[in-house]
Amino acid sequence: MDLKDRRPARKPELPERNTEQRMEYALKYADKTAEFWKRVVFYDEKTFSSDGVAKPQYVWRPLNTRYEAHVVATQRNRCVTAGLLGWINASCLSELADVGPGRFTRD
Template sequence: TKIAPKSTIYRFIKNFKERGSILVKKASGHPRKYSKRQDRLLKRIQLRDRSATSAELAQEWQQAGVSASARTVRRRLLEDGLVSRRAAKKPLLSKKNIRDRLIFCRKYSEWTAEDWGKVIFSDEAPFRLFGASGKRLVWRRKGERYHQSCVMPTVKHPDTIHVWGCFSSKGVGSLTILPKNTAMNKEWYQNTLQQQLLPTIQQQFGEEQCIFQHDGAPCHKAKVKNNAFSSMMEHRAIRQK
């Protein structure tokens, strides 16, 4: 036998004393206008186009026979856990990108922490020397939108530096900072591997076997680099991924 909590018993007693009945009083306010089926229809419409505005969703909902305002649409979606947020920015993935990533994940899904401990990773990243690349929030009063303390200065062509680095489970490796406004190309990459990667591998792995992992950037796949890379790695037990 299921035992009801004390709060439920107290509520029944209170309802009986006040109204002579233990039934819950009907909620006040306007009754719900739309059925659950219509709400599910709205959700399906929204999921077909995540960027549709509430006004556009209301119009499409109306075409399906449901008369509702944009405000009602927002309220219904909020009740279903759907909220409007700024879309995250991520690199566009082609079908080949998706296929290659899936192949990579399946190929190495059985790897252990010990296996990954034999891998040394590298990558490059640009850094702007003036301003910020994202958005910044400020506190301001009415009429202060363009006040000097409330704006984020910008320039058309900010100076940029490119940085190359590597790391493994044994720690971070050498860091290469290219000259200002110089992007990584096959010549710079070849020199970086020779001057920075090899000493780091020697320091972290000694004569142990390791695996060098980098992405598919054009300068990583250049033929000039590949020939030089093979030559540099001849004296080491290392594989390139």
């Protein structure tokens, strides 16, 4: 059957509402011009944590089927050690900014 034991692919779970919001955003801005996008800045933050690594899981799957039902949802852990922020627009990108340890919040 040509099955091999492999670690399952991992990707963050995206709630259905987030999927809907992304589609609404894409449709809202689909007809914008290049001039419009030159004035837009996208930014994101990332927290890195240091707690222990879980024991790896394995699945039996045929070759070249990594993302076809052999996926384990990832969950963010709770021990935060560093926070970084970066941005990008049509003409350049930022250097990462260290925002220190702690959690990012909406406040």
